[in-house]
Amino acid sequence: EAQVTQNPRYLITVTGKKLTVTCSQNMNHEYMSWYRQDPGLGLRQIYYSMNVEVTDKGDVPEGYKVSRKEKRNFPLILESPSPNQTSLYFCASSLSGGHGYTFGSGTRLTVV
């Protein structure tokens, strides 16, 4: 089944403790991206990657890192999480913009 797999689905952590949210797709998509969804603010892009070793900032990159060492994986790293990074996070991939984006199931992150 073609899908984007995100883990974990839920995570509660403490301020400053490094964490990684994994994202993997099995569709051989070149484009991958991370979004965060917050009430009243909608979905905002954090980082995106057009291909292996090619990443760039989205609208809200501060406090996040990403890497794209393999085509299928695009982890989101929070080196020192803070409470304002409490959010619902989505990974998405696409063959090309016009084909639509396939989203992961989301990760609900709470930073206390």
Next chain:
Amino acid sequence: AQTVTQSQPEMSVQEAETVTLSCTYDTSESDYYLFWYKQPPSRQMILVIRQEAYKQQNATENRFSVNFQKAAKSFSLKISDSQLGDAAMYFCAFPGYSTLTFGKGTMLLVSP
């Protein structure tokens, strides 16, 4: 940069009735795509329907159809024969080169 506006924060419909969700957008491009995504309580982002701007024919997927007015930059979603399972947040989205720009969403409530 593209902008996407959904002016209806919430809409209500009764089962078996028809409802239309509105979306307007702004772009300087002439060839593009537009999407409607559904986000049920499970949080999963599900692609409902896509429209190619160069196609004059409105897209249709079973009970879901769009009214695409390119000159007016309007892209509304019509749901016919509404079902309880249609209750969700609906997002209009515009794929750009490196990002998917979302509207703020319309919450659809379906009553028996």
